[in-house]
Amino acid sequence: MNLLYTDKENAYREELRAFLNQELAPIAAHIEETDEVPFDFMRKLGAKGYMGILHSKKYGGNELGLIYDHIVSEEICYHSAAVDIIRAQSTLYFASPISRWGTEKQKTEILPGIIRAEKFGSIAITEPRGGSDAAYMTTRADTEGDGFVLNGEKTWITNAGFADFLCVFAITDTDAHPHQGMTAFLVRTNNPGFKILRKIETMGVRGGSHCHIQFENCVIPGDDVIGEVNRGWEVLTDELASERVDIASRGLGCARRAFEEAVRYTAHREQFRKKIREFEGVSFKIADMKVALEAMRLLIIRAARQFDEGQPTENEAAIAKLFASEASFRIADDAMQVHGAYGYSKDAEVEKIFRDTRVYGFGGGTSEIMRYLIQREVYKEFDLL
Template sequence: MDLLYTPEEEAFRSEVREFVAAELAPVANRIEKEEISPREFVRKLGARGYLGDLYPPEIGGTGRGIVHDTIVSEEVAYVSPAADAMRAVSTVFCAAPLFRFGSPRQQEEFLRPLITGEKLGAIGISEPNAGSDAAGMQTRALKMGDVYVVNGQKHWITNGSEADLVLLFAITNPDVHAHQGMSAFIAQPSRPGFTVVQDMAAMGLHGTSHAHLRFDDMGLPLDHLVGEEGNGFHVLTDELASERIDITSRTLGCARRLYEEALRHSARREQFGRKIRTFEGVSFKIAEMKIDLDAARLLLLRAARMYDQGLPVVKEAAIAKLFAAERAFQIADKSLQIHGGLGYSKDHVVEKFFRDVRVFRLGGGTDEIMKFLIQREEYRDFGLM
């Protein structure tokens, strides 16, 4: 790892790891089993300055960049992917567009408290009838006098039932294509017409909410528009680059945990009078897992360092996310296999990570959508479109 990270980044990782061991590890099991919210932990991350790496000091951040964000993400996810999902959705998915497109007043009122951890954010894109095809969303925000009136619904909204604000995407002009007719807004649950219908029962990431939200004639002041009216699709696609890099690091944290659990178990467990690691059927899986982990890290770092240099990363972020998500799921399968029946037990951490890691092939764009983007960017780069 020494060649990949600077000594300062390595020191930062050690510091974050220590903090996570002290503040998150003792409650990680309760987050999973009792579904207690990791909200308090996210608040502590904010107090330590770990939520602001993407933002400059003037707005309460550290300005260290996305590589540092990926280190925080990996270390938190290694212990609790659910806690990291809560952190990420608030301080990357919701906050990054506020930083890049929000007005100074919006940044002061809404972005700063996300960075300090005092407030929690969510992002509302997906709907029951619009997932991969976000442009097909049906939620409407129609300007009437001095408010936008919002009607529609969103589902699978992480942090949705706990958030203080939702970065909400809606159609403001249904007469043009959504690429020109979509806008982004700040919506607070305290507004009349904002309803949390229910928290969806998820396979993994227990402890964070994934809510179904409904909006019935919810009025939003005109100054809750983020960026220009009609620019929402651009805000959305711009956000996805940092989101996908962040998801890749969360995936890597999970995969590293699954790998290290398998490594330790295979070095301890004996069958036929031998450590099971001495069987090639086991040790070759370890080799395969390690190769996938290292390759995923290299792809992640390429995308993250490009992002920090302000370069376009649509393709590189998609490649990193797709590779990490697919391979992490294979790593989960191999880790469970190496644990034998133990890995199938609800009392074992591998069973939990096996469920948690599956989501990364869906959220932030599915595997298939990543492949679509990668091939599209390749044909474009070669001037063949």
């Protein structure tokens, strides 16, 4: 083991890298150009076990833990941020609530297909009026017979354009505070009450599918509650810690690629009859990128290992996500800057990375919300809240 990763983790990364160089690198530009979901590649990821990292062996998973998810996320994003948002949304953000809170029947039905990437899932929290204030949701599920009837709209739902299943959060007790009156539901997208209103065109992560969706008198059997009725807030907050570590790792993968592109370009490009790396205005940017990459990695590893040990990780996940999302965009911006005009062209990898990394300050909670959570812990620590 070196200081950061065990020998087993390093070997896992090496094997994954070889697989991605062979299978993903050649199709990454095509995904970006066409904005299409690479289903064949996703199935290969599933067949190799990269969709089952956190799930029990009983359902086809490999029980490796969040530190391995971090490795997978980083390595995939080195090539394609879109592919990893599809992977993580299905196997982590959607399927973790099933794995950690679902019934035996739900796990047996859902997890094997998700792990093999034959089926896909989505998590649906955000609404047109409720983003950062996730508790302020208006989607409602009213009791009817043994089940529920779901009505409302969700937006920005990644994978929703092709997903088979959704994990949807809705208010079930309007008299209670949403923290005690929200429930998580499993919704099948072949339910006649489910409708895709539109696909949202985005600046980056092309190949991901983010949709505005609607539930209209969508009938849900009682068996499809995830966890307990009115305990949805616990399911939601439990899922967010691992999601934030995963997003931080995605930022790291994109930023590492931008950094490498910048190092190579500045070592060859000449101006004033010198390699541009010989100008401190250029090479000091490379130094700052290197420091930020290392800091990101350390924060992510701490949060992932803490999660894998079963300790509370909300604060560490927020710190890792805030730092990594801002640092990854800064690195992408600096990498573009040292490429000059070429970096602004579609011919340059850094152009895509610049657009892709901008998203990490929104998804999974904005940077402002991360700062809010972090300062709250600080005042709690000082007993001043």
